[in-house]
Amino acid sequence: MPTSQYSSLKTNHHTKNTTKDDHNNNHQCSIIPLDFKSVSKLPESHTWELTHPNPLSTSESESIPVINLSDPKAISLMRHACENWGIFHVTHHGVPSNLLREVENQSRRLFSLPSDQKLLAIRSLDSLSGYGLPRMSTFFPKRMWSEGFTIIESPLEHTRKLWPHDHHQRDHFCNVMESCQKEMNRLAEHIMGLMFGSLGLTQQDTKNIKPKYGCQNSNGPLQLNSYPVCPDPTKAMGLAAHTDSSLLTLLLQSSTGLQVQKEGIGWVPVHAVEGALVINVGDLMQILSNGRFKSVLHRAVVNKTHHRISTAYFYGPPKDVKIEPLIQLSSPFPLYRPTTWKEYLGIKANHFNKALELIRSDITKAQ
Numbered sequence: 001m002p003t004s005q006y007s008s009l010k011t012n013h014h015t016k017n018t019t020k021d022d023h024n025n026n027h028q029c030s031i032i033p034l035d036f037k038s039v040s041k042l043p044e045s046h047t048w049e050l051t052h053p054n055p056l057s058t059s060e061s062e063s064i065p066v067i068n069l070s071d072p073k074a075i076s077l078m079r080h081a082c083e084n085w086g087i088f089h090v091t092h093h094g095v096p097s098n099l100l101r102e103v104e105n106q107s108r109r110l111f112s113l114p115s116d117q118k119l120l121a122i123r124s125l126d127s128l129s130g131y132g133l134p135r136m137s138t139f140f141p142k143r144m145w146s147e148g149f150t151i152i153e154s155p156l157e158h159t160r161k162l163w164p165h166d167h168h169q170r171d172h173f174c175n176v177m178e179s180c181q182k183e184m185n186r187l188a189e190h191i192m193g194l195m196f197g198s199l200g201l202t203q204q205d206t207k208n209i210k211p212k213y214g215c216q217n218s219n220g221p222l223q224l225n226s227y228p229v230c231p232d233p234t235k236a237m238g239l240a241a242h243t244d245s246s247l248l249t250l251l252l253q254s255s256t257g258l259q260v261q262k263e264g265i266g267w268v269p270v271h272a273v274e275g276a277l278v279i280n281v282g283d284l285m286q287i288l289s290n291g292r293f294k295s296v297l298h299r300a301v302v303n304k305t306h307h308r309i310s311t312a313y314f315y316g317p318p319k320d321v322k323i324e325p326l327i328q329l330s331s332p333f334p335l336y337r338p339t340t341w342k343e344y345l346g347i348k349a350n351h352f353n354k355a356l357e358l359i360r361s362d363i364t365k366a367q
């Protein structure tokens, strides 16, 4: 739900940089990922003008914070990380490592299926779940070097298509992903509590707000991302720069590839830390914290040697709950007008990275 996450392919007509004819001609191609195994040279369609030289090597003070959740200082470290980076790693998070390993194994299994089999579970134009291109693809003239599988609530419908005769594989895949959703949801709730505490809210305040903002169901959206080995990574883009629309995103990455934009520095790599999960602040958390916590601009780059897999869990409130800057943090005034996740996703689907700016409250825009 993230930019990505819920912006729908139905929004083709809002695409910048591509013409309507291109769209009509390539209507099918526009939703079908490349059969990456079949190409040995980067196709023109996937060649980006930008070259992204390796990001600056980061010194200790410029690297993404790693927070041990059992550390008594975790709350203050989190506040610092959310205010300065919008992203951090967590260790001692309680999600079983064998589950995380199995999530990656099962993802690899899915993405290594032959292309025509994966296409049986293609995300349709009016749907959010299934196999397909990154949803933000419609905003770019060039294709990204990645494919995804989006699970909304349950993966069952699509896994029936992927493995019609292999019940065992299908059940195992579903069990693993559903356990992952539950564990990620539990961890996200815990981290939200710590974040509220770090904003100076009392335990009573937190008790009152948490049920309102937390996902009511424990099976929030899960996005499996696959970045195949790329013949020319310097001219390709795994996932273009975006912010997530969620409150928080919890990410498992099999290897380094995620980068975040840091003011005054540029793109900083988020190195894969053994056993850790990456937590990033999403747009709704920026709204809720009245701009104190930053929704971090991030992207994924690709490489020549290994197939990278990432799994993102998008944690957000029930779709119709009003999200607005918390009253305690709104002095002297709220920076954003109230919105719901549902409304916000609609704005994001049309305006992509400008969405947050569009819901700044009139009072601040006028200044």
Ligand SMILES: O=C(O)CCC(=O)C(=O)O
Binding pocket: 002, 003, 004, 223, 225, 239, 244, 251, 253, 257, 258, 298, 299, 300, 309, 310, 312
């Ligand atoms: O693959 C990654 O590291 C980033 C994934 C991501 O940003 C997303 O799915 O929204």
Ligand SMILES: [Fe+2]
Binding pocket: 002, 003, 004, 242, 243, 244, 249, 298
């Ligand atoms: Fe993201």
